[in-house]
């Protein structure tokens with residue numbers, strides 16, 4: 001293999017050429033084309049980049065996972081996995097709300113309907129295509145700062161994509177890192193930041209590790225592999241329903257999933273079967289008191305990352321939604337997607353989220369992630385406000401759920417720290433240098 005590589009120009013080049021033919025990454029502001037994993041426009045535009053695929057018609061493949069949409073994912077191949085979106089008709093929950101055509105995309109673990117996402121949220125859809133795209137580019141290591149769904153999804157995807165994943169977490173949040181008990185973890189390294197439950201210290205540490213070890217960051221919402229992975233929710237809805245939904249409901253933190261749903265719908269209208277269809281209206285939701293996107297949209301202002309969202313004694317109901325720096329006002333960001341789809345952003349109290357989550361569980365028989373409960377509550381709000389009519393085709397993105405089911409079926413394996421570092425102590429940290437050497 002090595003010999004072949006050096007003599008004939010290398011397999012990477014072949015793969016690169018194939019990918020180039022499959023898609024390009026384009027700036028929405030100036031139209032300039034970029035390299036496959038580019039995160040920002042070379043021209044300095046304040047815009048997201050977006051993938052443009054050579055395939056214009058919608059032709060799902062045979063894979064029984066999200067790679068059935070490989071034509072519209074920015075990677076060379078699929079991976080063996082059970083990860084993927086599943087559409088489920090919510091007949092009973094719909095009836096409670098007075099909706100005749102309510103469907104959810106269930107992105108957690110619920111084997112009876114075919115949903116087998118091993119970390120129980122749609123972060124699995126971001127992690128796999130991202131790591132597959134990394135592998136295409138010859139990148140074999142990634143650093144992720146997260147203590148929640150993102151960390152678990154990337155830790156899980158590491159084995160499937162054969163990419164090493166360093167997860168950096170505040171030590172106080174280590175308990176949130178688990179995987180299904182049968183999951184191999186030899187490609188995962190957990191780095192805990194001592195004593196803290198401060199997420200910022202973990203982000204700084206991850207940045208420092210990435211810089212010192214010359215590891216490129218994956219880019220969050222700017223990463224097209226993340227967005228196109230999340231976009232498979234809309235693609236699966238189109239595949240199963242044969243049309244675009246009138247309304248799309250989702251709880252948002254960064255808003256990446258919402259932008260992705262919009263982009264996927266837009267891509268579908270490039271196929272003649274969906275040409276001219278109205279964009280699904282984005283009904284986004286956040287959990288009180290943490291409402292940066294809700295406020296910015298309602299008041300037509302910028303997102304204020306410095307705002308104090310904390311009220312004494314009040315916890316954010318769904319902590320995955322507490323993002324202070326969503327990609328809101330840049331070109332192609334959350335605001336543009338809301339405006340272009342005639343969307344809206346709802347504020348949901350902890351009480352009504354809890355109630356909606358319970359109602360969904362009673363009606364459909366599966367537990368929801370708190371964020372998905374927030375989305376369910378926003379749907380009830382929209383119905384009450386008359387924003388959704390009884391006969392409208394509605395897609396509720398159940399971004400996560402089935403944790404209890406997964407625990408029962410598989411058991412959970414708690415991840416332990418491989419390395420504990422002092423916060424800020426990166427300069428002198430011999431441990432960190434050793435870390436780079438082994439990477």
Ligand SMILES: *Cc1c(COP(=O)(O)O)cnc(C)c1O
Nearest residue numbers: 252253254255256257371399400
């Ligand atoms: C991350 C997450 C969200 C929010 O998604 P964004 O793309 O960050 O807006 C919603 N629900 C669950 C379960 C999540 O993990």
